[in-house]
Amino acid sequence: MRDIVVLIFLTACIIAALKKPWWGALSLAIFSYLNPHAYAWGFVRSLPVYYVLFLVVTVSTIATRDKQPIPKDWRIPAFLFLWVYFIFTTTQAPLQDIAWTKFWFICKIFIPFYFTWVLINTREKLYYLISTIGASIGVVAVKGGIFAIVTAFGHRVYGPPNTQFEDNNLFAVAMLMAIPLLLVWEKELTKKWLKTGILLSVPIIYAASLSSWSRGALLTMIALTLILISNSKRKFMTIPIVIVGIIAVIPAMPEEWFGRMHTLETYEEDLSAMSRIEAWTDGWNYALSHPFTGAGFDGWIHVTMRDWHSSYIEMLAEHGFVAFGVWLSMVLGSVISLTSLIRQAKRIEGMDWVVHYSSMVSRLVKNSRLFSLTRGSRDFFALKSVIKSSFNG
Structure with missing residues (x-):
């Protein structure tokens, strides 16, 4: 039955893409973030549904006149340069098969950005794209939140299978990022x-994030809550709701959850935290010895045999200082540009x-970066010791 539902939905998306290519861009977003075919039980799971939809959107985009030139923004050349640089670092990777496999997977994420650049050219289309991404993640997050509440937060919540955020830690940040959207x-x-349904979904998504048992998610959740409260026009309603929510949730959390969160203060005694710090140290030292190439995609297998648990160390250790600088400039540049845009728009009526x-998008970027800094959460407090020790050594 699920296979039939997915096929019907895919057919509807294909028809929509042929009728209006920008609807195809929205459809690709759904299949990227929600990954509905992964929830099927039969033959659909093995069908290349994403590639079929991608091919349809490509043909439809070429044929349509409803598109714009690629926007003139410095981040787009930077983005393309980073992609080309990934090819260079992949050719130099010690583990060629693994690196190239991950590179082609990254290409599947990078290439569809073209459709966003040229097809999303009005306020209405941007609104629907933001809403589609938020809803795609939100549907799974609400499902996870209901599961968390019913099971009294006794089990971890994971993301959609075969996606970038299948892992519980990554899904936690994806859920929190979906809230501003x-x-x-x-x-x-x-x-x-x-409107009421969306507002009611927010506390359920918070519950799902708590049930990820991610310490980084807890810190990011606190930061997001403070940001949302500070920017809310209804603080007299928001603050009491948050307080009531905290009072209601704390007694429901299992003792094991509190034990895990307590390691935020005692990371030196936590083997998981210390192993990550060792991986960070290995990654930093490898970047120093291979400053332009790094270890290539999934280089942690070659360098330290432990997952990086930090996007900063991952980018630096796997692709070197040049790629890291370009990547970081795009992140910081986006935050600065969005902040500047807010100031400019406030002076223009309408x-x-x-x-x-x-x-909202600025909060999304900031939260994703905060989570990256705090993945493993207490690891954040020891980050400077990794760099300092390398110089002292």
Whole structure:
């Protein structure tokens, strides 16, 4: 039955993409973030549904006139340069088969950005893209939140199979990142029942994030909550709701969860934390000895045999200082540009939507970076010791 549902949905997406290519861009977002075919039980799981949809969107995009030139933004050449640089680091990787396999997987993520650049060319289309991404992650997050509440937070919540955020830690940040996107969607809705549904989904998503048992997610959740409260126009309602939520959730959490969160303060005594710090040290030292190439994709297998648990160390150790600098400049540049855009839009009448979109997307970027710094959470407090020790040594 699930296979039939997925096939019907895929057919609808193909028809939509042929009718309006930008609908195809939204469809690709759904299959990228929600990954609905992974929930099938039969033959659909092995079908290349994403590639079929991608091919349809490609043909439809070539044929349509409803598109714009690639925007003139310095981050796009930087993005393309990083992609080319990945080819260089992959050719130099010690583990060629593993590195090339991951590189082609990354290409599947990079290439569809073209459709966003040329097809999403109006405010309406941008709104629907943001809403689609938020809803795609939100559906799975709400499902996980309901599971967490029913099981009294006794089990970990994981992301959609075969996606970038299948891991419980990665899914935790994806869920928290979806909240600002859902709030963009909610703000412009006119149907009260749907607005209410989205607002009610937020605490359920918080529950799912708590049930990821991720310490980094806990810190990111606190930061996100403070940001949302500070920017809320209804603080007199938001603050009491948050307080009531905390009071209600704390007694429901199992003792094992508190034990895991307690290691935030005692990372020196936690074997998991110390093994990650050792991996960070190995990654930093490898980057120093291979500053331009790194170890290539999934280089942790060659360098330290432990997952990096930090996107910063991962980028640096696997692709060197040049790639790390370009990547970091894109992240910081996006935050700075969004902040500047908010200030500019506030001075122009009728541009409130730009302020709202920019502020929410900015929070999304900041939260993702904060989570990267705090993955494994207490590891963050020891990051500077990794760099310091390398110089002292």
